Amino acid sequence: MMEELSVLASYILPWEFSPSWSLGCLAAMLLYLRGLRSRRHKGLTNGFWRATAFLVGVGAIYTVTQTHYDYLAQFMFFTHRAQHLVLHHAAPFLIVLAAPLPVLAAGMPTWLKSISENSSLAYVLGRLYRLVQQPLVAAVLFVGLIYFWLIPEVHFDAMLSRRLYAVMNWSMLIDGLLFWCLMLDPRPHGKGGLGYGTRILILWLVVIPQILLGAVITFSDRLLFDVYSVCGRAWPLAPQTDQQLGGLITWIPATMMSVLGVLVVLSYILRKTAPETVPKHVAT
Numbered sequence: 001m002m003e004e005l006s007v008l009a010s011y012i013l014p015w016e017f018s019p020s021w022s023l024g025c026l027a028a029m030l031l032y033l034r035g036l037r038s039r040r041h042k043g044l045t046n047g048f049w050r051a052t053a054f055l056v057g058v059g060a061i062y063t064v065t066q067t068h069y070d071y072l073a074q075f076m077f078f079t080h081r082a083q084h085l086v087l088h089h090a091a092p093f094l095i096v097l098a099a100p101l102p103v104l105a106a107g108m109p110t111w112l113k114s115i116s117e118n119s120s121l122a123y124v125l126g127r128l129y130r131l132v133q134q135p136l137v138a139a140v141l142f143v144g145l146i147y148f149w150l151i152p153e154v155h156f157d158a159m160l161s162r163r164l165y166a167v168m169n170w171s172m173l174i175d176g177l178l179f180w181c182l183m184l185d186p187r188p189h190g191k192g193g194l195g196y197g198t199r200i201l202i203l204w205l206v207v208i209p210q211i212l213l214g215a216v217i218t219f220s221d222r223l224l225f226d227v228y229s230v231c232g233r234a235w236p237l238a239p240q241t242d243q244q245l246g247g248l249i250t251w252i253p254a255t256m257m258s259v260l261g262v263l264v265v266l267s268y269i270l271r272k273t274a275p276e277t278v279p280k281h282v283a284t
Contacts, residue, residue: 015071018166025062029055032100035107050098057094060086065169074159075234077225078245084172085249088146089257092176096184097264133182135194139202142179143209145171146250150213156227183261186268199265203258214251218244 014022032054036046063069064083073083105113132138149155149168158164183203187193217224223239225246233242 011068013068014066015068015074016162018066020166020170021062021065025058025066028058028104031104031107032058033107035103035105038106039103046103050100053094054098054100054103057091057098060091060094061173072234074165075228075231076237077228077242078249079234080159081246081249083169084146084149085253087169088142088172088176089254092173092180093184093257093260096177096180099186129178132178135182135198135202138179138182139206141175143206145175146210147213150217150250152224152226155225159227159231180261184264188268188272196265196269200262203261203265207255207258210254211251214247214249214254216247217250218247220247 032051036051039046064073064086069079069083072079074080132141149158149172158168182194183199185193189195189198220243223229224243228242229239233239
């Protein structure tokens, strides 16, 4: 029994402990749970599915960065691509879909609210946020970061440098959160949100370069990312097969995330127009 627990612990404990990832995930969960309790005391509810989406999203981030999975992501190309699929697509999608800002704000201690509302840093970050949330900028950043970190020379250096590896992963997560915040904002155009048609257009446009990149990696007849051959692979998988699997992950699941995004935006449109379709003469 003890041996089995030891093996289990070796998989769920950090491969390389990172204070930033561990504290970030822990702080997000604690603030959210504290906010849920605070809102419940005021008679406000957030919904089971929203809370579940947020906690699963944060848990997924922790899993791919602070468990044994991070080892696999550093020594296999396809597991690395799956890690970025979580950090850049799936986890931010779930977190943003949960609409967590009111809950997180309710969970913030008073001193932290005061700092966030009155500091010059908050002003600077607010201006930067508005800049990167311009539709064209957001779309270019979303796709551009994927391409940048998969430039073979850049990828080689990032996988061999602990600092660059952290920068790469954090940049993917932050950009994913920014992009999905813009795409999944429930507010319509004119009330702070981006036009629904513009969102659908962007979601389809970012699909094209991801498909092209995934196809190039999948069907390439030469090894593009030799860092995994230099450092060795975690599993005895043929290098070309590893690369092909990574290309497919870059291609297909990422494309499906845009499809899910479009479905969410369509649900916003239906929710907005539903009351207008009720005939006025129908008694209520």
